[in-house]
Amino acid sequence: MYQDLLVYCRDPARWPDVLAYARCLLTPGAGLIVRLHDDSSSDSEVCAAPLEGGVLLTEVARGAPSLTEALVQHSAWTDAVLIDGLDDLTVWRSVVCDSARPCLVLPAHDRAEPPPPRHIGLGWNGSLQCRRALHAALPLLQDATRVVMFQAGGHAADADAACAYLGRHGVGTLRIDSTAAPADACAHLTELSRRHELDLLVLGAFPHVRFSEWDGATTLARLLRSADMPLLLAH
Amino acid sequence: MRDLLLPLTRAYARPASFDYAAWLSAEFKAPLTALYVIQAFLGGPVFDSPAVISDAIEFLREQRRAAGEGSAAFGDWAQRRGLDGYRWQAVEAPYEKTVAAAADWHDLVVLEADEGNECADVTTLGQLVLTCRRPCLVVRSAAVFAPPRRIALAWNGSAECVRAVRSALDLLQRAEEVIVLGDVGLSRPRGCGSPPGGITAYLESKDVPLSASRHRIDSDAAGESMARAAADAGADLLVMGAYGHNRLSEWMLGGATRHLLQHSALPLFLQH
Numbered sequence: 064m065y066q067d068l069l070v071y072c073r074d075p076a077r078w079p080d081v082l083a084y085a086r087c088l089l090t091p092g093a094g095l096i097v098r099l100h101d102d103s104s105s106d107s108e109v110c111a112a113p114l115e116g117g118v119l120l121t122e123v124a125r126g127a128p129s130l131t132e133a134l135v136q137h138s139a140w141t142d143a144v145l146i147d148g149l150d151d152l153t154v155w156r157s158v159v160c161d162s163a164r165p166c167l168v169l170p171a172h173d174r175a176e177p178p179p180p181r182h183i184g185l186g187w188n189g190s191l192q193c194r195r196a197l198h199a200a201l202p203l204l205q206d207a208t209r210v211v212m213f214q215a216g217g218h219a220a221d222a223d224a225a226c227a228y229l230g231r232h233g234v235g236t237l238r239i240d241s242t243a244a245p246a247d248a249c250a251h252l253t254e255l256s257r258r259h260e261l262d263l264l265v266l267g268a269f270p271h272v273r274f275s276e277w278d279g280a281t282t283l284a285r286l287l288r289s290a291d292m293p294l295l296l297a298h
Numbered sequence: 299m300r301d302l303l304l305p306l307t308r309a310y311a312r313p314a315s316f317d318y319a320a321w322l323s324a325e326f327k328a329p330l331t332a333l334y335v336i337q338a339f340l341g342g343p344v345f346d347s348p349a350v351i352s353d354a355i356e357f358l359r360e361q362r363r364a365a366g367e368g369s370a371a372f373g374d375w376a377q378r379r380g381l382d383g384y385r386w387q388a389v390e391a392p393y394e395k396t397v398a399a400a401a402d403w404h405d406l407v408v409l410e411a412d413e414g415n416e417c418a419d420v421t422t423l424g425q426l427v428l429t430c431r432r433p434c435l436v437v438r439s440a441a442v443f444a445p446p447r448r449i450a451l452a453w454n455g456s457a458e459c460v461r462a463v464r465s466a467l468d469l470l471q472r473a474e475e476v477i478v479l480g481d482v483g484l485s486r487p488r489g490c491g492s493p494p495g496g497i498t499a500y501l502e503s504k505d506v507p508l509s510a511s512r513h514r515i516d517s518d519a520a521g522e523s524m525a526r527a528a529a530d531a532g533a534d535l536l537v538m539g540a541y542g543h544n545r546l547s548e549w550m551l552g553g554a555t556r557h558l559l560q561h562s563a564l565p566l567f568l569q570h
Binding site: 232 | 300329383399402403431457460461464500503
């Protein structure tokens with residue numbers, strides 16, 4: 064579980080659901096939720112107010128910077144960023160790459176309240192970004208009741224090392240080696256996630272230079288647009 | 299703090315960074331990974347000389363032998379220190395890249411500072427602090443270990459500072475006193491936002507035992523000024539954001555981070 068979380072929710076009507084999800088990501092009895100307001104006319108801060116269960120909620124107006132800049136700046140104070148109601152790949156990429164924080168993205172098209180992350184999937188290809196995502200997700204993985212690693216690419220020894228690392232931290236992992244072609248990876252991950260009833264999928268994000276992703280045709284871009292579960296991304 | 303990384307290039311030496319790593323591992327019950335990096339022999343001006351080539355081969359053999367024997371020696375040392383979780387890893391690859399990649403699995407990198415060792419001089423340390431994406435604790439090899447009870451915190455509101463504060467929270471919470479060295483002219487001010495009440499309220503909300511006094515820092519000679527202020531405050535650790543200026547201007551003008559890496563007798567907790 065995380066200590067402090069930065070939350071951005073575009074639709075005020077969704078806030079209760081997003082707040083409930085944010086609270087289940089925090090250490091019980093402690094933690095701080097910083098809500099980034101979409102009000103660009105003001106940069107005033109609202110005093111912190113306690114929520115039920117020891118969680119403190121504070122609200123910060125975005126002020127003059129762009130949404131991306133504001134998310135990156137305020138994320139320095141928190142362990143992770145939770146975003147709801149955005150389907151803009153450019154914003155996600157900037158926040159994930161520039162904030163050095165894990166970024167949880169709630170599905171843009173699925174308006175149901177997301178369940179707490181008890182069943183978590185890890186997409187693994189041995190990349191640096193995958194390692195960082197796994198490390199960033201460890202506080203959540205330690206509280207999960209089911210962790211499934213989908214290995215697609217990379218050396219088997221690296222995947223063994225990742226499972227051993229998780230094991231040292233008390234996380235048992237079911238490993239599934241995938242042979243899906245890169246073009247089918249999104250559909251394959253979605254199908255496996257449904258089969259294993261996952262609540263959250265952890266992925267290393269944006270390993271390529273920005274230019275090569277302009278066509279938006281990567282697995283991640285497809286997943287971000289079509290996934291019906293939250294994604295945790297790290298660069 | 300869950301995992302600690304202790305990179306090394308000498309299998310049998312036990313500089314002060316080992317004492318620090320052992321204390322951290324015991325204090326936080328955090329597994330300690332000793333990463334022994336085997337270096338290819340690159341020295342010597344004439345590479346086609348048979349003598350140089352045979353020296354290089356022998357140098358590599360010696361390191362490979364040390365990688366095996368060093369594991370047992372490290373195990374003995376760790377057991378004598380009462381450490382539960384420890385591992386020895388030997389890797390044959392370029393030092394900086396290897397440490398940066400291994401850091402992804404860890405929460406803190408404990409580094410030795412020694413101008414006589416090319417893998418622990420100010421250039422290498424600076425490169426590691428910039429590329430590791432994790433906080434680095436830099437300990438001078440000949441230092442005498444003291445647990446960080448009085449911690450000086452260099453604060454200027456930059457993103458690097460915020461990241462350093464958050465990464466060091468576990469240490470700051472365990473300290474007897476945390477002294478803020480304020481108005482540090484290390485980097486251009488950047489609006490990182492802040493929780494209501496600013497840094498003081500934030501640290502108090504995290505149960506950090508904050509000292510009321512603020513030491514002024516001379517921004518024209520921030521490195522020297524900070525080292526002096528930290529020493530005057532009786533600190534045994536200095537926490538700061540590293541390389542607020544870009545690398546080129548740090549290199550050309552001689553930045554505070556570089557100065558402290560080169561001269562500070564205090565252990566430094568740095569994050570870029």
